Amino acid sequence: MAAHSSIAPLSVDLLVKVLKGTIFHPFAAAMILLCLLALAMLWSALLAFAWATFVSLLCVASAVNQRIAHGIPRQVNLDEEVIVITGGASGLGLLVAKIYGMRGVTVAVLDINDMQDPENYGVSFYKCDISDYEQVKAIARKIEEELGTPTVLINNAAIVVGKLLLDLSVDDIQRTISTNLLGPFYCLKAFLPAIIRSGSGTIMNISSVIGHLGAAHLSDYAAAKAGLSAMHRSVSAELRESHPEIKTVLITPGQLGTALFHGVQTPSNFVAPIVELPEVAMEVVDAIDRGNGAMMGMPLRRPGNADFHREKCHY
Structure with a gap:
């Protein structure tokens, strides 16, 4: 990088x-x-x-x-919001959690990895494997009991294995699909009823441009992110009809400047630049604060073919 x-x-x-x-x-x-x-x-x-x-x-x-x-923006009162962020112990999720925590917003961070000193950021940490539906349901109940009714869900958690298709084990494929695709499904199943009960809320899914383009060494990741984008569009259509007060936001960034994409090279720094975390975090926070629904791609334009490739990289 x-x-x-x-x-x-x-x-x-x-x-x-x-x-x-x-x-x-x-x-x-x-x-x-x-x-x-x-x-x-x-x-x-x-x-x-x-x-x-x-x-x-x-x-x-x-x-x-x-x-x-996307309809009329919802009214956002940060004093009353309860924001749930998956994969919030590092990377983009951690940055968004810090921003809202320092603003005094109630934030629940879910991650399979431990979070260092969450109290320093003013957030609550819940250790959770989102690929396990029973764990997600239990944590959802616990958050509602301890913090209040969730109003915002940010599906951010993701993993990258980074292997050729023929080198992927069945376990590798299952872990990627379970975390990157089934996890968001499970979180929506667990948290959406409470968000609907709150009368107003935001569902945000962090997908990836790789879900549209594909990339070498990322077949499992690309498939999961493509599925996440498709799921988002379907759920958005359902909510527009049944609960228009619930706004949906889909963000499809390119290569993030994080350890998750260590070793990935872009085909062009002009049309496919590395997207820095603060830039994406600002878009995430702005969309939630404004109460808008949206579908945002970062960068604006994407290369016409999948020239992303991975150097030697181990996860």
């Missing part, structure tokens, strides 16, 4: 963010129009007016599309 730098490398995501904050921002387009009018540059002002109108219509269309796809 490439060494981290304090300077963000040029990537398609960075380029799009700059454009959205400048010439594709309604305020910036309006300011350009006003400046041209002040300089009495009428023909240029007409072009600027057309551009400002186009950009404004794009923003309106985006807002309308968001409302049609």
Whole structure:
């Protein structure tokens, strides 16, 4: 994995963010129009007016599309939220748990691995193997008794074996599918009834772009993540009809800058850059805080073929 730098490398995501904050921002387009009018540059002002109108219509269309796809955002009161994060003892889950814990939000972290000093982050830790449905059900009851009714579930836990298909043992395949796909199913079965009872909530699934592209040495991981994305879409459709107050968020990041993807090389740092944890964590927190439903990919664009490959790597 490439060494981290304090300077963000040029990537398609960075380029799009700059454009959205400048010439594709309604305020910036309006300011350009006003400046041209002040300089009495009428023909240029007409072009600027057309551009400002186009950009404004794009923003309106985006807002309308968001409302049609995901409905009205739910009202979020962080003092009353109970957030459950699977795989929260390390990586992305730990960072999100820290953010909410430091903000005084009630957070329950589920992980098969021990969490170091959860009280320092203001969160509660529950040791749990999410591939075991009975454990998940028991922990769900315990969380509701000790912390209150869950309102947010973040299905984040995942494992990577990192072997060629022919080198995978049956146990390897079962562990990957059980953790990365069946685990989210079990957590939804265990926690969704309580979230529905709360009257409002958010279901978030952390999938992966590899579930769409596939990648060498990751056949089991890719299959599980593809299944998770498909499950998310189906559950979202069910909730839109029966419980529209429950918002669903699907995040499909590319290669994360974590130990989970140690040894994985991307085909291009421009179209498939390493996605840093703080960037993903900010999107996770923002989506929950706003009460929106969403389907987000990071990076914005993906390569047309699966050129990801793994160097020597052991898990």
